Amino acid sequence: MPQTKSYIKNSKIILRNRSRNKKYKSAFKKAIKNYLLSVKRLSVDNNQELLNDCNNRLSLVYKSIDKAVKVKILHKNTASRKKSRLTKIMK
Template identity: 35%
Template sequence: MANNKSAKKRIKINKRNRLNNRFYKSSVRTLNKIFLKNLETYKISKNLDDKVKVQKILNSIYSLLDKGTKKNVFHKNTAARKKSKLANSLKTI
């Protein structure tokens, strides 16, 4: 256990940052799964509504990745790689 005031503060700050990082990382993973599931649906149906839905999910993933990069949750190259992979998966249809 921490013995001085600054060490106690660092523990609180580390906990806060860990929860923020976990939020961004888990949200990106969850949206990624939803995106891929809806992408498969769009591949089968070729419906315009499905494409709009997939595009909205992609935009929200981009937003979370960019915000996470700004807050140093993700390295900029990691975010770029993830965004590129998702864009290519939509593009190949």
């Protein structure tokens, strides 16, 4: 298959977009992981400080998921489902 100029330009754009998408995706995955770890610590030792930490981390998760929706990495319904399930975990 011959490599035309448009193909070369398109491949550069694809690589650029992939790295941009990966940044947002990894951000909300890390936020979710940190939140789940804090919930696990809360289940072991239930005190007010850990509860506040969980709420702060949940807020960060919401923020990162909403950013991913804004740049169309996640569909809004998928984001809503993820946020709902994460909130249920804490209760």
